[in-house]
Amino acid sequence: MYEAATPHISKEHREFLKKVKRKNVLIRVTQFALLIVFFATWEIVARYKIVDPFLVSQPSRMLKTMMILSQNGSLFMHIWVTLSETIIGFTLGTVIGMIIAILLWWSDFLSKVAEPYLVVLNSLPKIALGPIFIVWMGNGEAPIITMALAISLIVTIISLQTGFKEVDDEKIKLLKTFGATKMQILTKCILPASIPTIISAIKINIGLSWVGVITGEFLVSKAGLGYLIVYGGQIFKLDLVMTSVLILSILSALMYIFIVYLEKKLIRWR
Amino acid sequence: MNKIMVNLKDVSFNYHTLEGETEALKNISFDVYEGEFVGIIGPSGCGKSTLLSIISGLLKPSYGSVEVNGKIGYMLQKDHLFEWRNIWQNALLGLEIQKSLTEESKKYVEGLLVKYGLGEFKNHYPNQLSGGMRQRAALIRTLALKPDILLLDEAFSALDYQTRLAISDEVYKILKYEQKTAVIVTHDISEAISMCNRIVVLSNRPAHVKKIYDIVLTCEDRTPIGCRKAPEFREYFNSIWKELDVHV
Numbered sequence: 001m002y003e004a005a006t007p008h009i010s011k012e013h014r015e016f017l018k019k020v021k022r023k024n025v026l027i028r029v030t031q032f033a034l035l036i037v038f039f040a041t042w043e044i045v046a047r048y049k050i051v052d053p054f055l056v057s058q059p060s061r062m063l064k065t066m067m068i069l070s071q072n073g074s075l076f077m078h079i080w081v082t083l084s085e086t087i088i089g090f091t092l093g094t095v096i097g098m099i100i101a102i103l104l105w106w107s108d109f110l111s112k113v114a115e116p117y118l119v120v121l122n123s124l125p126k127i128a129l130g131p132i133f134i135v136w137m138g139n140g141e142a143p144i145i146t147m148a149l150a151i152s153l154i155v156t157i158i159s160l161q162t163g164f165k166e167v168d169d170e171k172i173k174l175l176k177t178f179g180a181t182k183m184q185i186l187t188k189c190i191l192p193a194s195i196p197t198i199i200s201a202i203k204i205n206i207g208l209s210w211v212g213v214i215t216g217e218f219l220v221s222k223a224g225l226g227y228l229i230v231y232g233g234q235i236f237k238l239d240l241v242m243t244s245v246l247i248l249s250i251l252s253a254l255m256y257i258f259i260v261y262l263e264k265k266l267i268r269w270r
Numbered sequence: 271m272n273k274i275m276v277n278l279k280d281v282s283f284n285y286h287t288l289e290g291e292t293e294a295l296k297n298i299s300f301d302v303y304e305g306e307f308v309g310i311i312g313p314s315g316c317g318k319s320t321l322l323s324i325i326s327g328l329l330k331p332s333y334g335s336v337e338v339n340g341k342i343g344y345m346l347q348k349d350h351l352f353e354w355r356n357i358w359q360n361a362l363l364g365l366e367i368q369k370s371l372t373e374e375s376k377k378y379v380e381g382l383l384v385k386y387g388l389g390e391f392k393n394h395y396p397n398q399l400s401g402g403m404r405q406r407a408a409l410i411r412t413l414a415l416k417p418d419i420l421l422l423d424e425a426f427s428a429l430d431y432q433t434r435l436a437i438s439d440e441v442y443k444i445l446k447y448e449q450k451t452a453v454i455v456t457h458d459i460s461e462a463i464s465m466c467n468r469i470v471v472l473s474n475r476p477a478h479v480k481k482i483y484d485i486v487l488t489c490e491d492r493t494p495i496g497c498r499k500a501p502e503f504r505e506y507f508n509s510i511w512k513e514l515d516v517h518v
Contacts (some may be wrong), residue, residue, distance in 0.1 A: 173328070180365040188352075
């Protein structure tokens with residue numbers, strides 16, 4: 001971007017680059033400082049009993065909980081259960097959503113027929129379906145994954161469908177002047193033009209899949225971070241609850257970073 | 271007389287919407303001869319683009335007949351280069367769609383890119399190119415299919431005025447050099463006079479042919495920019511302006 005490698009940049013330009021760089025460093029430092037101050041304050045107010053550590057837990061106790069859980073191996077088991085459920089739910093939601101959105105793009109008739117159903121399903125709080133999933137599928141991972149799917153699927157369909165429709169009609173006309181088939185219009189234009197939409201749908205989907213999996217685990221589960229949170233809450237072990245929440249936020253952040261990385265790889269032409 | 275490339279006979283076209291039927295074109299007849307540049311000019315919204323869509327076969331006329339002898343290439347208002355493809359991939363798009371990507375056709379496109387100054391920009395993406403270069407790339411994408419007749423639908427209207435003058439000059443030279451026939455839809459009277467051998471003036475909707483001008487200009491340098499110096503230029507301009515009968 002900046003042609004920093006060129007030997008003859010003017011002094012003014014060098015000053016400008018320095019200023020930009022300094023600002024970026026300052027942003028990063030402040031971000032880290034905020035995090036440290038937050039945890040440090042938490043630790044101090046809990047240690048000096050300004051707030052009751054029984055109710056709010058304490059970073060050092062969370063660390064201890066994490067150690068105990070990881071020593072008997074159950075921490076990774078719980079993480080793995082939740083993570084795998086989320087990845088499966090997210091993948092199913094994205095793939096099935098994409099297929100349905102393509103079908104709806106393909107057939108205007110189908111899309112018109114489906115419209116009221118999509119609207120109703122979209123506004124329905126999917127958590128209400130939880131007990132039904134449990135009755136139908138038992139208390140294993142299936143209802144949890146289905147919950148994640150139910151929460152993310154309709155949103156995926158609607159946002160992809162809107163994205164497909166927003167592709168410039170003139171681009172499609174151009175392909176038609178070449179004599180393109182509908183399949184060619186889909187693969188050469190609609191899908192590649194919608195990559196930014198697809199990525200943003202994926203970003204939303206990741207968040208929603210986490211919501212779906214954790215709610216699913218709240219309702220019925222034998223393992224997973226959602227299970228730990230509910231279990232910890234029931235026996236008033238806030239250390240366990242806070243630790244699980246912390247791990248959860250780290251995991252979802254990591255997954256988000258992975259998608260941003262993917263986005264950079266896929267959209268080189270921007 | 272030269273070979274007739276496009277023959278329109280009493281072409282009419284109606285649009286259907288829930289509110290009713292709109293007559294867009296009414297009894298339009300004219301011919302386009304080989305090597306000729308025909309301009310179509312008319313008030314905005316009169317159905318000029320519809321006429322091009324009919325010539326290209328994208329739309330079927332409600333009445334009348336269209337006969338086209340040769341392969342058609344279409345240039346739209348904007349370049350519509352696909353942002354996610356580099357210039358080389360964009361130039362090959364039409365060949366890809368028609369499944370005629372061969373070593374030979376690739377070589378032909380490569381030659382066109384080099385000939386028209388885009389050889390070094392093959393691997394660039396459209397947003398790295400200037401408006402003029404993008405337009406040239408779009409033209410090469412059309413020429414790649416070796417069309418005999420080019421339909422230009424306000425092909426320069428998205429460009430700023432200076433670029434537009436330069437590009438229309440360039441496109442004119444390229445098309446003449448490649449010995450193409452062209453039908454040029456525009457709302458720019460000067461552009462039409464400077465580029466075309468004949469100009470078809472259409473009326474308001476429903477559009478019918480009001481008048482056909484044979485453009486004969488006395489100028490040494492028969493390029494769009496050179497032509498603007500011709501003494502007849504102003505006369506044609508005034509006459510067409512009157513014919514268009516614009517009221518705002």
